Amino acid sequence: MTARHYHWWKHGVLYQIYPRSFADSSGDGTGDLRGLFSRLPYLADLGIDGLWLSPIFDSPMRDFGYDVRDYCAIHPLFGSLDDFDELVDRSHRLGIRIILDLVFNHTSDEHPWFIESRASKDSPRRDWYLWHGGRRLAGLPWRICRRPPNNWRAAFGGSAWTLDESSDEYYLHLFLESQPDLNWRNRDTERAMFEQARFWLDRGVDGFRLDVINYIVKDRQLRNNPYHLRWTFPRRHDQQLHRYDRNQPEAHEILRRFRALMDRYSETMLVGEVYPNEGRMEPEASASYLGNGSDELHLAFDFSLMETRFTGRAYRRTLERWYSAIPPDGWPTHVLSNHDKPRAMTRRCRGSLAKARVLAALLLTQRGTPFLYYGEEIGMRDGKLRRDSLRDPTGRKYWPFFTGRDRSRTPMQWNSGPNAGFCPPDVDPWLPLNTDYAGSGKAGGVNVEAGEADPDSLLNWYRRLIEVRRKRCELTHGSISFVGTHRKLLVYTRAHEERQVIVMLNFSGRERPAPPAGIPAASARILLSTHGDAPEARPEAPLRPYEARLVSAEGPANAEASARHGSGTR
Numbered sequence: 001m002t003a004r005h006y007h008w009w010k011h012g013v014l015y016q017i018y019p020r021s022f023a024d025s026s027g028d029g030t031g032d033l034r035g036l037f038s039r040l041p042y043l044a045d046l047g048i049d050g051l052w053l054s055p056i057f058d059s060p061m062r063d064f065g066y067d068v069r070d071y072c073a074i075h076p077l078f079g080s081l082d083d084f085d086e087l088v089d090r091s092h093r094l095g096i097r098i099i100l101d102l103v104f105n106h107t108s109d110e111h112p113w114f115i116e117s118r119a120s121k122d123s124p125r126r127d128w129y130l131w132h133g134g135r136r137l138a139g140l141p142w143r144i145c146r147r148p149p150n151n152w153r154a155a156f157g158g159s160a161w162t163l164d165e166s167s168d169e170y171y172l173h174l175f176l177e178s179q180p181d182l183n184w185r186n187r188d189t190e191r192a193m194f195e196q197a198r199f200w201l202d203r204g205v206d207g208f209r210l211d212v213i214n215y216i217v218k219d220r221q222l223r224n225n226p227y228h229l230r231w232t233f234p235r236r237h238d239q240q241l242h243r244y245d246r247n248q249p250e251a252h253e254i255l256r257r258f259r260a261l262m263d264r265y266s267e268t269m270l271v272g273e274v275y276p277n278e279g280r281m282e283p284e285a286s287a288s289y290l291g292n293g294s295d296e297l298h299l300a301f302d303f304s305l306m307e308t309r310f311t312g313r314a315y316r317r318t319l320e321r322w323y324s325a326i327p328p329d330g331w332p333t334h335v336l337s338n339h340d341k342p343r344a345m346t347r348r349c350r351g352s353l354a355k356a357r358v359l360a361a362l363l364l365t366q367r368g369t370p371f372l373y374y375g376e377e378i379g380m381r382d383g384k385l386r387r388d389s390l391r392d393p394t395g396r397k398y399w400p401f402f403t404g405r406d407r408s409r410t411p412m413q414w415n416s417g418p419n420a421g422f423c424p425p426d427v428d429p430w431l432p433l434n435t436d437y438a439g440s441g442k443a444g445g446v447n448v449e450a451g452e453a454d455p456d457s458l459l460n461w462y463r464r465l466i467e468v469r470r471k472r473c474e475l476t477h478g479s480i481s482f483v484g485t486h487r488k489l490l491v492y493t494r495a496h497e498e499r500q501v502i503v504m505l506n507f508s509g510r511e512r513p514a515p516p517a518g519i520p521a522a523s524a525r526i527l528l529s530t531h532g533d534a535p536e537a538r539p540e541a542p543l544r545p546y547e548a549r550l551v552s553a554e555g556p557a558n559a560e561a562s563a564r565h566g567s568g569t570r
């Protein structure tokens, strides 16, 4: 493999940081950039190639940074522009790239663009947002029966339209009332937003994660969304099929123009968040934002893996569908957890370390770019938060039916000391820590220091997997073919040129025979196993409960394998 074939965003391991929760250096209980400086060596040691930072821009923080007041300023909670420049410099010296989180769909209502836009109907920036006079119920007087222009619901509750009394029109917000949606059909808005991106590219950032990128353009005629019959109480937003408030063709044109801008900066990357139309898995929708594989996003998130049941068969189905959706020149991503969803350790593994090891092996041996969510590597679980500690607007609104997203955003657990080493002992962290950071034994001692000290920890399992991934280009560049269909097992081959890595995952608490089709050739040897790496162990021995085994073999890939995804030559 030559350097020409190596793209950090394709073959590296990426790590999401929720900056408020990673490391606090200023002693105010909220994470910041200087706190992150001191943890860069930890991330380099883990084998991380790039960091995606959730928004650090100036913001009133109603949605914790996803409501931006100034795209070109760092929120003082996190530090200053100088701190940011230092972060880029320090990270680059360690071989770690920096990806910022750009919110294109909406701004804060405190952004100067919106303040100007709402000032009057004649404002030069009026058309930068989506305004509408509303509709009248037939025959009834306007003042009494004025209604929003259509039935669209905001993701965080209520109508997606709010009447601005002073300028006497409704504005659209697909999230909070304080997050007005921009009008991307206006080319001045586009130019201004691209300018904000250029500001960061010129400072040396390596790419952007684009928030809800499939929402940016809405139906021109503002048609009503249809309903479906699924029970989604109390979130009426989820009752609609989001046919008209997202996924409009013009979004692709905008992305193509943005990609052209990005391509002027070498080795930069765009990864987009794409939410499906119907609240269920839709990998094809995510993949469509990769365009022809080189003219829109470099990477798109698909969240199907998060929704998949813990069985070999279910994972195979999900993965095959995702791989089939990717255009021939496109590249997949894989992700188990993020700041909007319950952690996989809680939701899928129910706190079981054995299961978490299997999922880690699944994530880090797929074809495509894996994204880890901070703390996943030490087995952080969702925190148990009382109502009065909730900060997330959705959690506060829908409690107790839906407790919101705070539980997966609790502070990083560095050690077993006070406040887990996240912030000084005498300070209250912005969200309570999960109590499992302290103590020892099965349910305790979930922290980095404990993980480092224990050779069999989950942390050291992640490190070993990442190391193998780096060393074996079958795992970064190879094609993937699934072998056999078993409810409790998942077996696949990653092949590159004449070498293969065979991955066998046992999703059950029982011993299972290795499937005959998966038994590799005579040259085979075990590369890595959750149950010890004894070199004399037989690669074709039965898989022990929740075993993840990686086997190295020479020669052509298994003939009985399913369709191959990827040529194995990039």
Ligand code: NOJ
Residues within 6 Å of the ligand: 063, 066, 067, 103, 175, 211, 212, 273, 339, 340
């Ligand atoms: C998706 C982000 O991931 C989420 O955290 C945020 O609340 C919404 N977009 C609105 O920006």
